């Protein structure tokens with residue numbers, strides 16, 4: 001599908017891969033407003049955010065733990081004639097270098113591979129249904145917060161000087177961002193797009 005308003009990029013969803021949703025579009029929109037040249041997209045899914053930023057001239061790396069997502073994102077990059085690689089990494093495990101921007105739209109559920117069955121079910125779910133999200137969060141919220149903690153602890157090592165982290169977080173998760181200067185860029189149904197800078 002072609003996304004008007006997002007440089008007309010072509011991005012297709014795949015079964016088993018987290019779908020492009022309103023949260024994806026919000027993250028991509030706000031990421032595109034940032035100053036900088038290099039971006040790391042953690043949990044890249046279909047590749048939408050990295051592909052959009054590449055179309056805006058950024059140098060991008062996308063990583064995910066879901067092999068179906070990596071295949072999907074690499075195919076979407078080729079459909080846009082982009083030299084853009086999506087590769088396996090569990091958060092930063094296979095990443096090196098410093099980035100002006102690190103984007104993370106974290107999963108609601110699974111935090112480690114292989115979790116293909118759950119990812120498949122989630123890819124068919126209505127992403128913005130508050131009841132579904134509340135039920136899923138009840139079961140996986142603790143696991144998600146652990147992933148967020150791990151991410152926030154490791155991210156500073158990969159941020160260039162003055163760099164920014166951009167994440168989507170539910171309101172109660174804001175307490176995890178203690179040692180960061182946070183700015184809420186947008187909030188819809190309790191889900192925030194947040195930019196984070198190091199305090200030191």
Ligand SMILES: C[S@@+](CC[C@H](N)C(=O)[O-])C[C@H]1O[C@@H](n2cnc3c(N)ncnc32)[C@H](O)[C@@H]1O
Nearest residue numbers: 018024043044045064065066090091105107111
């Ligand atoms: C909510 S989706 C976001 C996908 C895409 N960035 C978007 O906004 O549409 C979360 C993604 O994070 C990936 N993921 C989950 N745990 C991960 C981990 N430990 N390291 C890297 N990616 C992970 C999932 O496979 C999934 O593709």
